[in-house]
Amino acid sequence: MLHKKELILRSVRLDIVNGVFKPGQKLPAIRQQSEKFNCSVNTIINVYHQLENEHLIYSRPKSGYYVVAQEAHRPSNQKKRIDFSAAAPDPQSIPQLEFRQCLNKAMELFEDSIFTYPDPQGLISLRREIAKLFHQQQVFSSEQQVFIFSGAQQALHLLAGMPFPNGKTNxxxxxxxxxxxxxxxxxxxxxxxxxxxxxxxxxxxxxxxxFRNNLIKFFYTIPRFHNPLGTSYTPAEKQRLAELAQAYDVYIIEDDYLADLETNTKADPIRAYNCASHVIYLRSFSKVMLPGLRLAAATIPDSLIPVVSMHKQTADLSTSVLSQGVLEIYLKSGMYEYHAKQMRSLYSQRLQHLRKVLKEVLPTEYLYSTECNGGIFSTIQLFDSNPGDLVSRLENRGVDVLLTDQQFLTSFPKINLLRLSIMRTNEQDIEEGIQIISAELDRHKSVSSSQKPFFWL
Ligand SMILES: Cc1ncc(COP(=O)(O)O)c(C=O)c1O
Structure with a gap:
């Protein structure tokens, strides 16, 4: 039988979760509750303390207890979907408890920094850890060259608008x-x-x-596990890029957003090919950690450090110290390495399964970039003149996919591709989903008798 205190706790907790008490609302006074539940004042104080520990209520001195927030509402009866569109981590694969522990520890360890505006370039202790992480990838840089950004997207946005030392503009x-x-x-x-x-x-x-003729300020490239193609440059291609960048004084922004998922230990980034003066090497932490932490790191050529510092400071003064603290603890404790290894293995199995199923189920003319040996994406090519219609039909059958038309400049000739991500699927989803895609492709094959890609300007 439940103790009286437990019964009261459950009752008040339920009232908060079900919205009987709304966020910000004051809970009934302790004495009032003790009369209602016919118990001692101490029992109610204990109940309120327990709810405070659960972060459901907080106390205001000389005033009382107030509701913090309701439990997140998770719809339970939503129909299951097969999601090939998401490029964010599978929540099932994230060790949420570990992250909570890191967050609590970060509050404790970085208390001083939380009460100030920290270095816009990022916490020096974290930059040191990032420099070590980059070393493992043959990217040698000092902590003075490392910058922490609020996501790779912030870095890209800032770099896009900055003047570069080569004085070029395109x-x-x-x-x-x-x-x-x-x-x-x-x-x-x-x-x-x-x-x-x-x-x-x-x-x-x-x-x-x-590079020679068009006043190129920088070339933005995703050499590893390209988004959306999923393919990677070979070592010889990366070396060539590094050489061309230096020969023509063109900077390279190397977006290595999926470096953690690399299974080939010999696949070094472009930045490893002796071109530190011309490569901005950028890593996101959104794909194996939590995208909501908004964390990325880059190593910047010395000639760009002053201008990047200035732009980063103007953008947001600094990246959240709490997020930076979590990453530092995660890296130092070895949790990052362990978790990245798990993710590498999980996503690599899923991608291999996707490749196998695609080859078994779809005619070869649809297989566009399906030979990727890592990462999260594969693409299939469409020959339908109305690919949006196919996407809607798939959506109606519970399969989410992404057309890559937003991934082309409006002025560039497009090829119709469906991007398939394995991040939020499992093997069964992959089998079911590809069968549905195949059936829908068959249904509309007759619409387009041509086997040629469809282009438009
Ligand atoms: C290639 C690429 N670069 C950068 C980003 C943005 O990453 P972040 O979450 O670190 O801003 C994404 C997000 O999907 C991406 O696909």
Missing amino acids: ILVEQPTYWGMLSALEAQKQTVIGIERTSSGIDWSTLERH
């Missing part, structure tokens, strides 16, 4: 590419040139021509 991007970079460039009205990147890479003579 920006070269792969086509397709990460939509967030395209929107940052568009918002800042930058002059952007696209270079096609297909499942087999880019055309090197075109790249060199752009």
